[in-house]
Amino acid sequence: MRMPLGLAPENRVVRVVEVRGGRGLIRRLSELGFLKGEWVRVLKSGPSGPALVEVKGSRIALGRGVLMRIIVECVPP
């Protein structure tokens, strides 16, 4: 199932399928490790505000707006 990273459940490993944004955002997120095909995991999230995400061995905080632009594939457990 596809959804924005901002809606992905905590502690589930999901896969990035797309970043919906301009060149600048795509580049910035790729530098942080959010590349198409990358496995990521939301560690701490809520209905609003930033979330803590694990990607390529680092923990990175992302704001809500950006979280909604990263589309992930969520495989049912």
Add this chain to the structure above:
Amino acid sequence: MKEIEVALIGNPNVGKSLIFNNLTGGRAHVGNWPGKTVEKKEGRCIHKGVTMRIIDLPGVYSLTAASIDELIARSYIVEERPDVVVDIVDASNLERNLYLTLQLLELEANLVIALNKSDIAEGLGYEIDVKGLSELLGVPVVPTIATVKVGMEELKDAIVEASKRGVKAKVRYREDIEELIERIGDILKRDENLTKKYPARWLAIKIIEGDGEVMRLIEERGLIEELREVIG
């Protein structure tokens, strides 16, 4: 006695502060970067008759200048031109960490790589070909374990040697990109004051990327029109 300037840089949490403390004995002068509220730490280390002034740069994933920390780290390396830049790399997370390394090579920094957290990498079963990595990148690579001060003498040796040798490594791109870099570089070199301050090759690469800060600089210098003919 000779004094050299050494900058420590790396991704967040790689062990910069520990290495800084190991090198300086923990004696640091703490201030702020000019006009910024980011902490600036500076210390000293004397090794084999050479005094090193050591500067701890903020932890960054890249040098795109997208955040204050990145801007500070990048301006420092580009504008201050420290004698040696120690790139502290997390050996247990090479793929992510080497991205910054490539950006530092593009900047033509005089690099020494500290392959820190070697104990964690080993625990994960990684066998890193240190010599191969060093040959591939063209810079010295020193395995370290900052928590138990392993590799610190070797790191100091490598820093002193690098300061005598100067920069030798360079990242080379595909032939068509290299041609473009050269054509842009030729235009930039007409502005001597600009290329005295920034490496022409680095500026050219950033122009191809459309880097915001560099494009602003190019516009200020009135070079944008000439460049349009090359980059469209």
